[in-house]
Amino acid sequence: MSEKPFPVDAFPKSPFPDGLISISLWDFGSFEPLTYIYFNIAFVIIAYPLYRIIGGFFRWELDVKTPSNHFSDMMALVRYGFIVFVLGGYARTFNWIMILSFYLALFGFALLSELPFAKQSLITWRNWTIKMWMLFVAAVVAVLVMAGFHIYLAIQLMNVNNFREKNDVYIAWYLGSLVILPILMMFALIAKQEQNTRFLTKFYLKVISIFKRMPKKQQPLTNENGSETQQQTDTEAQNATTGTTPDAEPEQPQPYNKVARIHLHHWQIFYSLAFFTRFNHPISQVVGGITLGIYTQGIGAYGPDNYLEET
Structure with missing residues (x-):
């Protein structure tokens, strides 16, 4: 029998009632109140102010924040942290x-970001130097290696879970979750294009114009001598003055004032x-710990900037 890659019965003990606890090695959602409190103390309450203090002392790159900004960013860490704590x-x-790897990554990534060639973002990739590209490739390779290792762990867990029916469901859901990110990015791209070009609105107006019942063209009213009535003549004169016709299409929607x-x-990636x-x-x-540390560094230094930005 092969050696198990990790213990399958390592359930932490909790002083809280069982109704507040949901921990299973195979379920995608888990929660334990005491561990969650420790999680926030270590990764938010201590980490955020400590990073700001040390970063300010060494003059690292930090966005200037007001007290309300600090409070909002810490609450963002709590919100995002709850989601990843439960679903992760x-x-x-x-x-x-x-915890140890978290703080090593938190300050290690900050030191790495202070290197002159590393002061870049993904949006400026065209201006990257060779050193920056080497750093980026090394990071991608490390992520891919760790991804392969975690897929291996998922397969091993599936084998350990052979007493359940349909024991191949776990690996399917684990790998299938990777599809969520491209789907969200696709919706963001659609929102960006709609804001900048209004292509969805234009398409919608075009579709409804096809099904919209066009008014029937009435025959001009004539008097006994066969000439048009005064009302018809006045209407045509008004159309000629304004340059419009009864069947003119409505004005096309214009893009929004702000461009998306x-x-x-990097905080979103990790x-x-x-x-x-x-x-x-x-x-x-x-x-x-590394992924949580780098994500916390991004929010601690700059805040939870949006994936879609407006200019």
């Missing part, structure tokens, strides 16, 4: 290994990856 299985995997653009931020580091294995816990 952190009620089971949260431990000191993850897509800007993928926050998305944090949902897949859900295994009770030391390497998965280290990777989970």
